[in-house]
Structures are given as C-alpha cells and as structure tokens.
Amino acid sequence: MSYVPASDRYTKMSYRRCGHSGVKLPAISLGLWHNFGSITPFVIQQSILRTAFDCGITHFDLANNYGPPYGEAERNFGMHMERDWKPHRDELFISTKAGYDMWEGPYGNFGSRKYLISSIDQSLKRMHVDYVDVFYHHRPDPETPIEETMGALDQIVRSGKALYVGISNYDAEQTREAVRVLKELGTPCLIHQPSYSLLNRRIENNGVLATLRAENVGCICFAPLANGLLTGKYLHGIPADSRAARDPRYLKADNITQEQLQKIARLNEIAIRRGQSLTQMALSWVLRDPVVTSALIGASKPEQILENVKASELALRFAGRRIAADARGGLDLYDTEGWESGPVVWLMGAEGPGLSQQALAAAQLRLYIPIEPATESLNVAAAAAVCLFEQRRRRRFGANGARRG
Numbered sequence: 001m002s003y004v005p006a007s008d009r010y011t012k013m014s015y016r017r018c019g020h021s022g023v024k025l026p027a028i029s030l031g032l033w034h035n036f037g038s039i040t041p042f043v044i045q046q047s048i049l050r051t052a053f054d055c056g057i058t059h060f061d062l063a064n065n066y067g068p069p070y071g072e073a074e075r076n077f078g079m080h081m082e083r084d085w086k087p088h089r090d091e092l093f094i095s096t097k098a099g100y101d102m103w104e105g106p107y108g109n110f111g112s113r114k115y116l117i118s119s120i121d122q123s124l125k126r127m128h129v130d131y132v133d134v135f136y137h138h139r140p141d142p143e144t145p146i147e148e149t150m151g152a153l154d155q156i157v158r159s160g161k162a163l164y165v166g167i168s169n170y171d172a173e174q175t176r177e178a179v180r181v182l183k184e185l186g187t188p189c190l191i192h193q194p195s196y197s198l199l200n201r202r203i204e205n206n207g208v209l210a211t212l213r214a215e216n217v218g219c220i221c222f223a224p225l226a227n228g229l230l231t232g233k234y235l236h237g238i239p240a241d242s243r244a245a246r247d248p249r250y251l252k253a254d255n256i257t258q259e260q261l262q263k264i265a266r267l268n269e270i271a272i273r274r275g276q277s278l279t280q281m282a283l284s285w286v287l288r289d290p291v292v293t294s295a296l297i298g299a300s301k302p303e304q305i306l307e308n309v310k311a312s313e314l315a316l317r318f319a320g321r322r323i324a325a326d327a328r329g330g331l332d333l334y335d336t337e338g339w340e341s342g343p344v345v346w347l348m349g350a351e352g353p354g355l356s357q358q359a360l361a362a363a364q365l366r367l368y369i370p371i372e373p374a375t376e377s378l379n380v381a382a383a384a385a386v387c388l389f390e391q392r393r394r395r396r397f398g399a400n401g402a403r404r405g
Helices: 042-054 072-091 113-127 146-158 172-185 208-215 226-231 258-273 278-286 302-319 357-362 380-397
Strands: 015-017 024-026 028-031 059-061 093-098 132-137 162-168 189-193 218-222 292-297 321-326 344-347 365-368
Touching (some): 024 028, 028 042, 042 072, 072 113, 146 162, 172 208, 278 292
Parallel strands (some): 321 365
Antiparallel strands (some): 015 024
C-alpha cells in the first residue's frame, strides 16, 4: 500500500528562516547518521521517515559516509525514495556532505575539488535523486586552499547538483573566510552545521554563533541531545538498547563520567519543574536563539520523533516573538498591524544609547515609538508602558478599536 502523508502535517511544526535566504527549515530536522545503515531494519527506517514527515519534518540530513558501512545510509535512503518519496520530492529538503574519509587513496578525503565533485556524483546515484537541496563541506581541510574547496561547492551548485551549499565543523575564522569566498563567487553560504547542546556550548565561546549572526548565515545544530545523554536514557545507568551499548564508536560507556551523570540528573530536575522531559528542555534550549534555524536529531524508533517534535512547540511557547522597541527607526508602533498576536518578548535599550546592534539583529520586528520632536528618547519604564498599553489595547479592542489617548 502506497504511503499517504498526514494531511495536517504542516500544522504540527514551526518553520524558521535560514539566515538571509528564502529557505525555511523545520525547527526539528532528522539526521540519518547512525540508524539508517545495516544495523536498523528497513521497515523501522521507513516508519521513522514516515512519522517524521507526518509531523512536518521536511528536512532529512545525510552524508556520504553515514552508515555503517560507509554509503549505506544514502543507499537505504535511495530505496526509501523509490518506495515512498518520489511523489513528495518537492516537499523535502535533502542534504548530504563530504569531507571525512570515504574511500581509500589520496582522493577520498578532506576538501579537494576532485573529492567533493566525485562525492556528490556518487551520493546522487546512491540516493536516487537528481540534486540535493544543500551540499556541505563536512569539515575544514588544513592543506587544501579554501578557494579550491569553496570553488568546488560553487561549481556543484552551478552544475545543478545542489541548490545551496553549507559548511560544517568550521571555527569562527574559517567560517568568515568561507563565507567571504563563496560570496565573491556568487554562491552564498546558506548554513553552518556545528555541534551544540546544553553539555557542549563551545560555539557560544569561540565566536561561531556571533559570526553566523553577523554574516546572516543559518545554523543547524547536530548532537543537540549530546548523542543521547540528554534523552533521560542514562539517568539510571547505561541501558542495553542505548547508543553507548549498541554502537560505541561515538559514545563509549567508559567516557560517561560520574560528573556528567550528576549534571544530567540536575538538568532533569530542572526539566521536571518546567513541565518538560529532559529531551524537550534540551531541544527547546537550543532553539531559544534565533540564529539557530533547526535542531538536528536522530531517532532509533518513531516514538522518539513524536517526543522531539513537542520540543519545537514548547520552544515557541517559551520564546515568544522578539520585538525591538526603538525611538530611532523601524515601523510605526501604531500603524503596523499583526504584531500583537501570540507571545511577545520586548527588547528595550537604555535611555540615550538605545538598543545595541546585537539586540537589533536578534529582533524579528523593529517598531518605532513616535515621540515629540523636542524629546530625544524615552526611558525604559516609559517605553515599556507605551508598548504594553498598546499591546493590551489591541488584544482587547483590535488594531482599529478604541483610539489611543
């Protein structure tokens, strides 16, 4: 029987703008890293993909060496494409990558033009698709000039094999350089894929997040659940069906320290007080920052997809819409419609200097508070009173209801 997607799938997921582009990605995306190789039965893979799409997850993320063995995840995905997804190709956002070891010899690793272009050709054949939506360089190459690597990505887009390009595992300086080169070539960098979680906040401290914000590049975080440590599985030891027990290549039981387990237990207590599972809190925490477009999760069974999707709903509920109130520019507070609906987080600066550029960049909308010409600025209390009164008035009477005094 052919697969018929849930008719309400797009009402179950929020979609977030990817940098300064026309692309929106689901708040939760599905990575086919560990569970789409030879270990997981084909029917379980099929159920995971169908459940994800039924929940509004449109983005499936792969790489040339995902498996095990290398290439197996793409081969299996190609069979799923033939069985289920060909009719829905235009509703999917498919990515793959190259940069790590894939085949023997000097041309099957890192970032040469030969490796990247050979790799995309192989990936398209394995996945039974004509193009991917985004092709990543999977890690920086210390020996190949970045102009060659980015030039290969540019060529892949111009040849129709990918619509967009991205980078992964690049530090802040490497990111700035890659973005610059791609911009000069005319193929902007759409997205960066770094590791980010409650247990790994490196990109906050090493400048990567700030660079992505400044360059208007999207961010999709891998390992937001720290390879399963933030799922609650490990609160009472290492279960037999866990990644550490079944496939210890990336999470070894010996590396799970008592300190980590204590930290996870404390985080779980916080999640319970918030009315969330540990998984939901970890994902909503990652999604709190507007520069983060999507959280990339893996799943070994469909039930995990359902729990993870709840996190995107909670992220919206807790975060609200960020509106900058400014006396120096933006849309008129009184003449702009629609901003008052849903949760709102007001961003306000000190009297005089106002909001910082970083705060303005984080805002999704900038509203101007009209003031008398003789008044240079409003203090925070006065600005807050004006904005909150107008918000309450609109919610009670509508945008064109009772007139302001």
